[in-house]
Amino acid sequence: MIHLRHQNDNPLTGLSALGVNVCKQILNGLSAASNRSIVRSRFASLDRRALEDIGLTIAERDDLLLR
Numbered sequence: 845m846i847h848l849r850h851q852n853d854n855p856l857t858g859l860s861a862l863g864v865n866v867c868k869q870i871l872n873g874l875s876a877a878s879n880r881s882i883v884r885s886r887f888a889s890l891d892r893r894a895l896e897d898i899g900l901t902i903a904e905r906d907d908l909l910l911r
Contacts, residue, residue: 884909887905887908887909888905888909890905
């Protein structure tokens with residue numbers, strides 16, 4: 845007789861949950877990387893006047909982009 849409170853002993857159940865978590869982490873990492881690249885490209889395309897408004901020089905901006 846199967847006890848209703850007993851969990852499934854199938855080892856694949858745990859693996860599928862682990863696989864979902866790993867895929868989720870990969871997709872979240874890709875999303876964060878794409879967002880960073882969008883922000884970096886916007887930051888890199890700022891002209892001299894916009895940089896002066898935020899108090900950065902071109903050299904400081906280039907240094908920040910290399911990090």
